[in-house]
Amino acid sequence: xxxxxxxxxxxxxxxxxxxxxxxxxxxxxxxxxxxxxxxxxxxxxxxxxxxxxxxxxxxxxxxxxxxxxxxxxxxxxxxxxxxxxxxxxxxxxxxxxxxxxxxxxxxxxxxxxxxxx
Amino acid sequence: xxxxxxxxxxxxxxxxxxxxxxxxxxxxxxxxxxxxxxxxxxxxxxxxxxxxxxxxxxxxxxxxxxxxxxxxxxxxxxxxxxxxxxxxxxxxxxxxxxxxxxxxxxxxxxxx
Numbered sequence: 001x002x003x004x005x006x007x008x009x010x011x012x013x014x015x016x017x018x019x020x021x022x023x024x025x026x027x028x029x030x031x032x033x034x035x036x037x038x039x040x041x042x043x044x045x046x047x048x049x050x051x052x053x054x055x056x057x058x059x060x061x062x063x064x065x066x067x068x069x070x071x072x073x074x075x076x077x078x079x080x081x082x083x084x085x086x087x088x089x090x091x092x093x094x095x096x097x098x099x100x101x102x103x104x105x106x107x108x109x110x111x112x113x114x115x116x117x
Numbered sequence: 118x119x120x121x122x123x124x125x126x127x128x129x130x131x132x133x134x135x136x137x138x139x140x141x142x143x144x145x146x147x148x149x150x151x152x153x154x155x156x157x158x159x160x161x162x163x164x165x166x167x168x169x170x171x172x173x174x175x176x177x178x179x180x181x182x183x184x185x186x187x188x189x190x191x192x193x194x195x196x197x198x199x200x201x202x203x204x205x206x207x208x209x210x211x212x213x214x215x216x217x218x219x220x221x222x223x224x225x226x227x228x229x
Contacts, residue, residue, distance in 0.1 A: 006159075034216040043205065043219045044160075093159055097214050104165060106150065106207075106217055111159040 004096050006109025013084055013116055021079045021112045023094030029074035030096035038091040050077040084116040119144050121208055123220035130196050130227055138191040138223045140206035149182050149189045150207045196227045
């Protein structure tokens with residue numbers, strides 16, 4: 001079964017509103033989670049690294065004020081897309097590694113399809 | 118800057134045929150990952166290659182890793198339609214609990 005669960009799997013929102021996406025590690029504690037974005041027919045691009053109990057680390061070109069990341073517990077990270085616009089429409093995927101497995105494998109959530117209208 | 122290059126990016130092959138997808142990377146990492154993605158879905162882990170010379174097989178897919186050449190291959194044997202998907206290779210950006218850096222993906226279409 002899935003070890004990283006993402007919710008919701010899809011969401012449609014109006015321009016200017018905010019959307020929150022949750023990512024949970026189900027049977028392990030994740031001090032670090034990763035958020036990726038994937039545009040149609042493209043690869044996954046890392047947006048940010050979510051760190052439990054501290055600020056997220058954003059990749060170059062990703063607006064931290066627009067993509068708010070909170071990692072308040074060892075099993076939950078959230079990504080909030082603030083004041084969403086149509087260009088934010090994308091597939092968002094979170095990932096985490098199980099430290100019990102020496103971080104050898106990265107597990108991915110089911111993904112969230114965001115459509116901003 | 119770490120680079121992961123896959124080729125081909127698009128592949129149309131007939132059922133029953135064999136083909137190889139190549140993944141070159143610029144890091145010295147000795148680990149490499151292969152994923153499958155179906156349209157509208159997230160990533161499905163296919164192989165985790167953890168050392169030089171690693172070879173893993175699952176059904177009609179076989180992956181290998183040559184860390185000295187910084188090359189991994191994904192070989193498809195006797196393709197069937199169900200293998201149609203996009204295949205990504207990825208490497209660790211750093212050591213430890215680190216994000217992955219992905220290739221651009223190979224979109225495979227298996228036709229009758």
